Amino acid sequence: xxxxxxxxxxxxxxxxxxxxxxxxxxxxxxxxxxxxxxxxxxxxxxxxxxxxxxxxxxxxxxxxxxxxxxxxxxxxxxxxxxxxxxxxxxxxxxxxxxxxxxxxxxxxxxxxxxxxxxxxxxxxxxxxxxxxxxxxxxxxxxxxxxxxxxxxxxxxxxxxxxxxxxxxxxxxxxxxxxxxxxxxxxxxxxxxxxxxxxxxxxxxxxxxxxxxxxxxxxxxxxxxxxxxxxxxxxxxxxxxxxxxxxxxxxxxxxxxxxxxxxxxxxxxxxxxxxxxxxxxxxxxxxxxxxxxxxxxxxxxxxxxxxxxxxxxxxxxxxxxxxxxxxxxx
Amino acid sequence: xxxxxxxxxxxxxxxxxxxxxxxxxxxxxxxxxxxxxxxxxxxxxxxxxxxxxxxxxxxxxxxxxxxxxxxxxxxxxxxxxxxxxxxxxxxxxxxxxxxxxxxxxxxxxxxxxxxxxxxxxxxxxxxxxxxxxxxxxxxxxxxxxxxxxxxxxxxxxxxxxxxxxxxxxxxxxxxxxxxxxxxxxxxxxxxxxxxxxxxxxxxxxxxxxxxxxxxxxxxxxxxxxxxxxxxxxxxxxxxxxxxxxxxxxxxxxxxxxxxxxxxxxxxxxxxxxxxxxxxxxxxxx
Numbered sequence: 001x002x003x004x005x006x007x008x009x010x011x012x013x014x015x016x017x018x019x020x021x022x023x024x025x026x027x028x029x030x031x032x033x034x035x036x037x038x039x040x041x042x043x044x045x046x047x048x049x050x051x052x053x054x055x056x057x058x059x060x061x062x063x064x065x066x067x068x069x070x071x072x073x074x075x076x077x078x079x080x081x082x083x084x085x086x087x088x089x090x091x092x093x094x095x096x097x098x099x100x101x102x103x104x105x106x107x108x109x110x111x112x113x114x115x116x117x118x119x120x121x122x123x124x125x126x127x128x129x130x131x132x133x134x135x136x137x138x139x140x141x142x143x144x145x146x147x148x149x150x151x152x153x154x155x156x157x158x159x160x161x162x163x164x165x166x167x168x169x170x171x172x173x174x175x176x177x178x179x180x181x182x183x184x185x186x187x188x189x190x191x192x193x194x195x196x197x198x199x200x201x202x203x204x205x206x207x208x209x210x211x212x213x214x215x216x217x218x219x220x221x222x223x224x225x226x227x228x229x230x231x232x233x234x235x236x237x238x239x240x241x242x243x244x245x246x247x248x249x250x251x252x253x254x255x256x257x258x259x260x261x262x263x264x265x266x267x268x269x270x271x272x273x274x275x276x277x278x279x280x281x282x283x284x285x286x287x288x289x290x291x292x293x294x295x296x297x298x299x300x301x302x303x304x305x306x307x308x309x310x311x312x313x314x315x316x317x318x319x320x321x322x323x324x325x326x327x328x329x
Numbered sequence: 330x331x332x333x334x335x336x337x338x339x340x341x342x343x344x345x346x347x348x349x350x351x352x353x354x355x356x357x358x359x360x361x362x363x364x365x366x367x368x369x370x371x372x373x374x375x376x377x378x379x380x381x382x383x384x385x386x387x388x389x390x391x392x393x394x395x396x397x398x399x400x401x402x403x404x405x406x407x408x409x410x411x412x413x414x415x416x417x418x419x420x421x422x423x424x425x426x427x428x429x430x431x432x433x434x435x436x437x438x439x440x441x442x443x444x445x446x447x448x449x450x451x452x453x454x455x456x457x458x459x460x461x462x463x464x465x466x467x468x469x470x471x472x473x474x475x476x477x478x479x480x481x482x483x484x485x486x487x488x489x490x491x492x493x494x495x496x497x498x499x500x501x502x503x504x505x506x507x508x509x510x511x512x513x514x515x516x517x518x519x520x521x522x523x524x525x526x527x528x529x530x531x532x533x534x535x536x537x538x539x540x541x542x543x544x545x546x547x548x549x550x551x552x553x554x555x556x557x558x559x560x561x562x563x564x565x566x567x568x569x570x571x572x573x574x575x576x577x578x579x580x581x582x583x584x585x586x587x588x589x590x591x592x593x594x595x596x597x598x599x600x601x602x603x604x605x606x607x608x609x610x611x612x613x614x
Contacts, residue, residue: 054422107602107603110603110606111602111606111607112606114358114364114557114561115557115606115608117364117425118557118598119598119599121553122550122554122594122595122598125591125592126596130592133589242429246426249422249423249426284437284441286436287441289430290429290431290433291434292430293429293430297416297430298412298427301419
């Protein structure tokens with residue numbers, strides 16, 4: 001009863017905080033912080049996309065960075081060079097990403113476990129090398145200019161647009177996870193052979209999950225491109241695949257909130273370490289970041305959100321047991 | 330023809346480096362189920378250690394080789410104890426995250442201390458000419474050194490009790506611990522062997538190229554490709570795959586394009602796995 005009431009309440013509170021964020025000047029929210037938050041939310045969308053294929057379907061795709069870059073470049077090229085309308089270019093960019101995801105998924109999803117991770121990683125390196133060397137496509141070192149439509153010129157407008165996209169993606173994920181498709185995907189995650197045996201077409205479902213995940217990460221890439229106003233080939237780097245993976249696992253895989261918490265939290269943390277201004281920290285911040293990764297993965301293997309949930313359940317059962325125990329005695 | 334032969338020698342030399350790194354990785358990844366992505370960065374540490382011992386410390390190259398292998402063997406054991414052992418029994422992806430953490434730490438540390446690329450002098454600075462082949466002596470040292478190490482590793486695994494124990498753990502971890510093999514000790518030993526092999530590769534290769542903090546990143550990706558093509562945990566597969574990839578790459582640089590040289594390895598892997606989803610050789614499932 002209590003839980004039913006508190007959960008939506010918590011979500012509404014967080015949403016309210018996110019909406020109010022750009023106006024919180026009195027606690028020191030400035031232009032720069034709004035920008036960081038906008039970028040962090042775009043990364044959160046990317047993390048959610050990986051959560052679908054990794055967290056719920058159990059297939060560790062290490063090509064999310066490549067697909068994010070493909071989405072970003074598709075949008076940039078469609079909007080700038082082809083001069084397409086924003087509302088046409090954005091969905092088209094996501095669709096192109098999803099289509100390339102389909103082409104990649106067809107051969108690579110035949111492999112399982114670590115093989116799949118390596119195959120997708122290899123695809124990412126190929127995409128990176130192609131964007132690095134094919135300057136017509138990527139614009140070389142100057143990169144590709146990304147136009148901002150008139151209604152997104154304002155910083156706060158971009159903030160709310162990305163926030164809206166994040167909420168939309170979260171809602172879509174919620175419905176996927178609660179639907180029959182979500183259950184099917186999770187059954188593939190827990191035991192692929194068994195799922196196959198009870199008549200689930202595992203390959204088709206994995207492919208569907210992969211393609212949807214590519215669509216979403218294409219959106220994340222486009223949003224990043226819009227916020228930055230320009231792009232270069234480094235956005236396709238496999239390092240970003242690693243970072244997205246880190247956001248998901250540190251936040252908590254297979255939870256809806258985990259990837260969002262992981263992405264926004266870690267993005268802030270890294271930026272904070274950059275800003276602290278102590279010379280040593282600026283140079284060595286990835287040293288601390290690496291250490292945090294190792295410690296979290298050892299001591300909180302289910303991520304921050306998963307760990308908190310586990311602790312909450314543990315506390316609740318312990319509390320209840322005591323209570324019922326007293327009654328019984 | 331002599332151009333082709335020269336490229337072939339370069340290919341075998343690149344392949345020797347790949348084999349030494351991939352052998353260690355196939356032991357760790359295939360046998361212990363750890364996606365040890367930091368293996369390439371331990372290789373990088375080996376190269377920097379060589380710089381410290383040989384250039385700054387003024388010690389002879391061959392003695393430095395042994396020192397580097399020994400120190401890195403210890404480093405491998407330390408990594409296994411502190412980072413990977415607490416993660417045993419958790420999903421493999423967790424070891425992957427820990428490895429990325431380790432990569433970030435090692436690379437940032439080295440770059441923070443010495444951001445510039447360094448070079449190491451060649452121990453024997455001559456050029457050999459034989460039957461139309463022209464090559465630096467160091468290339469021959471890499472090729473011969475790799476063969477010696479491969480043979481030693483094979484002898485160790487096939488002929489000694491400890492080596493047989495490694496093979497036993499590879500085949501069946503629970504079974505091995507049931508018959509009294511200390512799996513923890515074997516795990517540490519595997520790391521020691523693998524990391525000292527990587528150090529040997531780094532020391533042999535260092536005089537031929539610059540050493541830089543990110544030198545291990547592309548190498549480890551290729552080593553993973555080799556391990557997967559060769560079949561997880563298959564030593565034979567790693568050797569064949571490593572030499573094949575080296576030769577393929579040298580030929581691709583010579584006859585197709587050097588800008589895309591790194592793409593071939595990964596394209597070949599995708600092609601092979603699309604046709605045979607579990608690799609060319611029968612590895613462990």
